[in-house]
Amino acid sequence: MKRLSVLFLVFSLCFNVFSQTKTAQDVLNDFISQSELKNASVSVYAENLTTNTLVFDYNSNLALAPASVLKLVPTSMALELFGADYKFKTELAYSGQISADGTLNGDLYIIGYGDPCLGSQNFTSTYGKDFEILQTWTNEVKNLNIKKIKGNIIADISYFGEIPIPDDWIWEDIANYFGNQGSSLNFVDNLYYLHFKTGYTNGAATIITKIEPEGLGYKFDNQVLSSSTVWDNAYIYYTADKNQMxxxxxxxxxxxxxxxxxxxxxxxxxxxxxxxxxxxxxxxxLDGNLKVISAFDINVPRKVFHTTYSPKLSDIVDYTNIRSFNLYAEMLAHHIMKKTEKSWNESVVEFWKKKSIDTDGLELSDACGLSRFNAITTKQIVGMLKYMGLYSANKDKFFTSLPIAGTNGTMSRFCIGTKAQNRLHAKSGSIARVRSYAGYIYNSNGDEIVFAVVVNNHSANSYRIKKIFEDFFAALVDIE
Known part of the structure; x- marks a missing residue:
């Protein structure tokens, strides 16, 4: 009798364990039934690459705004079109002649070719620390025995011309660090830093104590107040005067x-x-002026005497995806447009059509994901990821550019302590009421699952939407 009881207990335990294992449909139902997603547009698509089977297909043809998940598009395309070892250049040149007394009777040029990260402190091994690149360039001028410039110093941005701010970026974004449109001559990530001293009471005024770098010529109308309840909710705005913020x-x-x-x-x-x-x-x-030109007269002879090269494209792609850096994504898109001689959207559609991806409904306004007018489906995103993971010669470079949950980049604090930690390699995206993830995850059997999940117009706060997705990915690991 005791033996029968033991057998019954073992059977019951096994039955409970088996019955608690959720199917893919169970996991999907749990996700889409969250109250904060009740009025949201939700799209989920995933395939098991190891078994070649479908995992999820929910509204996979719904075109939605993906936020920063969109960076997967310019980074993958740039690797395919230019190669992982490609480097961007910036040239120093001069026109005219250098006399025996060290006078340059002509102009000194900085010629930009759209290096996304010229002078960036993200790549000190390439450009040096702080503004060391300027001293490197100065030394090159000294090597020509130039002591006086009887002409102008000219920044030549004719490679791309003037790059306008995208029309559909919102006013709140464009003056802040994540809202720079880029240039043929980017410099130190096109960033400046406002240092604030805040008050000791709620609602107290703040003081701007320092602006770095110096010499920008900007003036600031500071209306920022101190708060006992928020950390950083300050935004910079342009005014009618381009030097007044x-x-x-x-x-x-x-x-x-x-x-x-x-x-x-x-x-x-x-x-x-x-x-x-x-x-x-x-x-x-300098006996002349400082100028910027967006078109160059090819009849004016120039002698290039120094070339600065960027890090390898694969390193730039790493930073773009791991740190979700908008400027680099936008600049990669401009290089893609230059190479294809087409608009950004046309370039993307044509490229991925050739990879047998259905591009119906794909409409892109930018490359970094800041615009709410971007529209892409989860099935299209997975198609791109599937191509990069299975067929691309750059698959390893692309895969390592994705942040790892609980480990690095924008995913460093995501899924910590869950089964998805270190199994989830994905790009995340977040703008107002939008949250998205796309990449690869390994389940408990070691199967590789490629996925994309995009939610538009959810009603959750930042903590809650993060928890909803963490629970989803933790459950996804256990799906066989």
């Missing part, structure tokens, strides 16, 4: 040095100014 919102109280990042509107102008100052501090004088 407004800063509104609130920052955490009781902070001696709270840093807010802004976008340098015309980085080429700042670069030519900073270079001129560095030349002057090294005893090289």
């Amino acid at each position: 407004q800063v509104k919102g609130s920052l955490a109280w009781k902070q001696d040095d709270f840093v807010v990042k802004g976008s340098i509107r015309e980085p080429e102008r700042y670069l030519v100014q900073a270079f001129s100052q560095n030349l002057n501090s090294n005893g090289i004088s």
Whole structure:
């Protein structure tokens, strides 16, 4: 009798364990039934690459705004079109002649070819620390025995011409660090830094104590208040005067040095100014003006005397995806457009059609995902990821550019302590009421699942929407 009881208990336990194992449909139902997604547009698509089977297909043809998941498009295409080892260049050149007394009777040029990260502190091994690149360039001028420039110092941005701010980026975004449209001559990530000292009472005024780098010529109408309930809710706004900014919102109280990042509107102008100052501090004088040109007269002969190269494209792609860096994504898109001689949307559609992806409904306004007018389906995203994972010669470079849950980049605090930690390799995306993830995840059997999940117009706060997705991915690991 005791033996029968033991057998019954073992059977019951096994039955409970088996019955608690959720199917793919169970996991999907749990996800889409969350109250915060009741009025949202939700799309989920996933395939098991190991078994070649479908895992999820829910509204997979619904075209939605993907936020920063969209960065997967320019990064994958750039690797395919240019190659992982490709480098962007910036040239120094001069026109005219250098006399025996060290006078350049002509102009000194910085010629931009759209290096996304020229001078960036994200790549100090390439450009040096701080503004070391300016001294490197100054030394190259010295090597020509130039002591005086009897002409102009010119920033040449004719490679792309003037890049306009996308029409459908919202006003709240475009003056902040994530809203820079890029240039043929980007410099130090087109960023400046506002240092705030906040008050000790709720609602107290704040003080801007320092602006870095110096010499931008910007003025700020500071309306930021101290807050006991928020950390960083301050935004920079352009005004009718391009050198006058407004800063509104609130920052955490009781902070001696709270840093807010802004976008340098015309980085080429700042670069030519900073270079001129560095030349002057090294005893090289200028008898002329600082200029920016968006078109160059090819009849004017120029001699290139120095070329600065960027890091490898694969390194730029890594930073773009792992840190979700908007500027780099936008610049990669401009290079793709230059190569294909088509608009961004046309370039994307044509490229992926050739990879047998159905591009119906695909409409892209930018490359970084900031625009709410972007429209892409989860099935299209998975198609791109599937191609990169199975057929691309750059598949390893692309895969390692994706953040790992609980480990690095924008996913470093995601899924910590869950089964999805370290199994989930994905790009995340988030703008107002939008949350999305796309990439690869390994289930408990070691199967590789490629997926995309996009939610538009959810009603959850940031903590809650993060938890909904964490629960989804943790459950996805156990699906066989």
